[in-house]
Amino acid sequence: MAPAKRLDVPVQDLSLIRGIWEVRVKRHRQKQKKEQERMENSALIRIDQQWQYRIYCKSLKTKDLQRHLDPPTPCTGPPQDDLTVQTDSDRLIFRLEGDRWMDFPRELQWMTYLQEWCVRGTRIQQLPDVLSLFTQLTVLDIPKNAIRELPPDVGRLGELRWLNASYNRLRSVPPELGSCEKLQKLELAGNRSLSELPFELSSLKQLLHLDLAENSFVSIPVCALRMTNLQLLDLSANGLTDLPQDMDRLENLSTLFIHRNNLSYLPMCLPHIPSLKVVVVSGDLLTSIPTKLCSNPDIKFIRLYDKPISEDRRRRKEEGRRWRVQREEVQDSSDKEFMEAYLSSLQDRDTIPCSTTKVSFSCRL
Template sequence: MRLEKKVDVPVYDLSLIRGIWEVRVKKQRQKQKKEQERVEHSALARIEQQWQYRIYCKTLKTSERNQLHRYLERTSLTDVQPCTEAEQQDQTDQQDQKDPDQNKLIFQLNGDRWTDFPRELQWMTYLREWHVRGTKIRQLPDYLALFTQLTVLQIPQNAITELPPEIGKLTELRELNVSYNRLSRVPPELGNCENLERLELTGNHNLFELPFELSSLKQLVHLDIAENRFVSIPICALRMSSLQLLDLSNNCLTDLPQDMDRLEQLVTLFVHKNNLSYLPQCLTNVSTLKMIVVSGDQLTCIPTKLCSNPDIKFIRLYDNPANEEKMKKKQKKEEEEKKKEENKRRRWREAREEEVKDSREKEFIEAYVSSLQDRDTVPYSTTKVSISCLL
């Protein structure tokens, strides 16, 4: 008979162990976050970046260095010549007197000769504003996320096809203008820029929706999505509680939602050049509303309170009748010219067919005459026979 061996198995409360580890993980993450913030606010990163910039400038020619310096309007790093601490302090004091807001550094780039951002830009992570306009640049650089102090990103009238997800790391961003580019979508990561106050996406003709994640932009006061392909107001726009100006003009809207009164701070609304036939009654509940701009050609139903309220500027835009008559005359003239051209082509085809017919008869006569030369006698008459073969 085999003896049974007893084994003592300790029993632990797994939930207690899990709680202990969760607390440790949370503390470790907080520690890492504090360390990262300390490094970001530390002067060591700025000093290292400054020295890297100086070293890079030493490798450039004088003309290239001068061209690089023109990229900045105000910067404390354009002087690459060595100087003493006293001289550097004097220069800093002079700059403070000339420009009190010296931390507001601006990068500008204009002209269609630019197809990409300059290489030197990656060293200028201290910049606060980008102004890039009228270039042939198609995408933003990969190092965009390094510009954590960027507050203004103005990049209208370029050839940009998409915004990178890294744009969500620009948490200090206040203004973003990507008007008149070639965007077809907006990355959801843009919702992480919770300090954004102004967003302009005008004239991206392939843009027809905004991600729901943009609902977190509670500080946004200006939203311009005119001249696109929106068929309805984006849901995220109705959740931007601080919105004061909403421009939806020149889209494909057929109606407005019945809960637009959620925009309690809305002041100005542009909805002209759409296919609206009525305005919802809920707009009368927005007490802050001061201006509405609509197209009056198709609009048939308007709340009386909106029209009669003296505090609201209700503007109805109509197409110019003179322009309509001019367009009709132009179309009529084009149609007449088209008919004349068609008649001319038809007459040319008829003349061409007649010429072909005459040439065939001529060929027949020539062939007949040449055949008579081989005969001994010439017939007094002959019969013309036409033979057509149907294949």
């Protein structure tokens, strides 16, 4: 009987094999990322889009074709049409207004050269799927629409500087927005159901202006405390009951709006913010205020007092809000305009009044 043949089986450390494959996977992902960046920066895509746009224009009638092919002219007054493409200081701006719009126009997909969107007062509920193609977009101004969510593709707008999605129907913000590292101004006011921000927004180190007014926040988002260059923070008209004791981490903060909340005290760290210039609070519920905050001549400390109303009127007011959503949005915008005008009037004053009562007027015709 022939002897059995011996087989030498190599035995390797499993951790060593795993490490080898992890290195290979990492290199493969890096290669894919470089290829994707190369394709995004390639002129071939833009050339293809331009030719597709020309083909689309050939299918239009003569009148419509003239409107799309003529170079846009600067406009000093309001546009005559609710859909225009304008140049303003050598910037290409897309404007869309009017409640007859329920979706973006089809021809927008060929206008990837645009640098600004200004879409207001429409019934549009979602942004187009081609949003990621607008790599040159620096301003996305889309307030007072019916937008329910921001797509993850918004994180691919690497040149974005200003995002205004106020007075829509947002319930959340995508974590991918944290990839827009050049973002300087973020406005999310008036989205009633918005109550938190993803931690990934902590990477927005260049953000200077954060507006979260008229939402459902019960505390300051953690990511906001990590935005080290933040200069203006608006958390008015939320459900805040206290402020964190480490707010002095925002060393560049100059303006803080926290009125129309449920705050009964202010943290002792507020006067320690070296750049703080303006603090606006509601004085009705406040019982504890740092002495340094009131006595510091460099800080304009403004306490707003609302006229007290009866419980019956308060209940009727809450019930009426359910049926006057659009009217409430207009009123909230007026409140913000009032605060801007009021603060502007204080810039030239050496002193400010110890308290201010805001008075509303109405007349019936």
